Amino acid sequence: MAVRSVPREFRKDPTDLSDHERYALYARWLDHADPAIRANALICLIHQTNYLLDRQIAALEKQFVEGGGYSEQLAAARIAHRNAEQSPDPNIPKCPQCDGLRALRTAKTGKNAGQQSWRCTAYLECKGTAKV
Numbered sequence: 001m002a003v004r005s006v007p008r009e010f011r012k013d014p015t016d017l018s019d020h021e022r023y024a025l026y027a028r029w030l031d032h033a034d035p036a037i038r039a040n041a042l043i044c045l046i047h048q049t050n051y052l053l054d055r056q057i058a059a060l061e062k063q064f065v066e067g068g069g070y071s072e073q074l075a076a077a078r079i080a081h082r083n084a085e086q087s088p089d090p091n092i093p094k095c096p097q098c099d100g101l102r103a104l105r106t107a108k109t110g111k112n113a114g115q116q117s118w119r120c121t122a123y124l125e126c127k128g129t130a131k132v
Ligand SMILES: [Zn+2]
Pocket: 095, 096, 097, 098, 099, 100, 120, 121, 122, 126, 127, 128
């Protein structure tokens, strides 16, 4: 119990300590004359290490399940970057009726044959057009 309570005895983050300073925290048991006390201290520290590793593995597993693995996150970042690069040209007018993308079309027949217009890419469902 004394070995396990050591981290609670100091307020400093143990990761800020040097190896020598960390060892000094447990030296009274690890350097004890009685080999049984040294062995018990080591068993206690091994047990604590296993407990913390189990918690870390569980946290990493949860993070993986919720956020995906490394390569999955890389692929998602790449797709987001590519989509940002391929965002529509701001000079292309949006459809006034559905706010969708429009494409430049040239009429092949009818009274406007040969004329260009920005036609909604959802043409047929949406009739939004604008003359060039
Ligand atoms: Zn439209």
